[in-house]
Amino acid sequence: MPLSLILIAFFALGFLLFTIVLCVRVWWMAELPLWRRTLPTLLLCLALAASMSRAWGITAGAEAVAFPLNAATALLGMFELARRRGRQQPPGTGG
Numbered sequence: 001m002p003l004s005l006i007l008i009a010f011f012a013l014g015f016l017l018f019t020i021v022l023c024v025r026v027w028w029m030a031e032l033p034l035w036r037r038t039l040p041t042l043l044l045c046l047a048l049a050a051s052m053s054r055a056w057g058i059t060a061g062a063e064a065v066a067f068p069l070n071a072a073t074a075l076l077g078m079f080e081l082a083r084r085r086g087r088q089q090p091p092g093t094g095g
Contacts (some may be wrong), residue, residue, distance in 0.1 A: 019044055019070065022077030029084060036080070043073040 023041045026032070047069035054062045 015070070015074075019073050019077065022074060022081070026077050026080045029080065031084075032080065040073050040077045040080070043069050043076065047073060
């Protein structure tokens with residue numbers, strides 16, 4: 001197996017772990033409405049389903065949908081965490 005495939009697999013596993021951690025952290029934000037807490041998790045589940053559809057030969061749908069859903073999951077999770085950090089900072093501390 002070429003080294004580049006191993007590196008891609010490690011990156012994919014790392015990105016999956018990163019998005020799962022983001023989803024869990026957003027899920028535990030009690031101050032958010034339920035739909036905003038569950039949206040990153042729903043997007044991640046849809047992306048994983050699209051990625052797994054490649055096993056059944058549905059590659060066009062997976063190529064068109066999986067990456068944008070993964071990117072949206074990561075961006076939305078980071079956005080919610082940044083908003084929470086911004087709300088929790090005391091005034092006048094900068095940042």
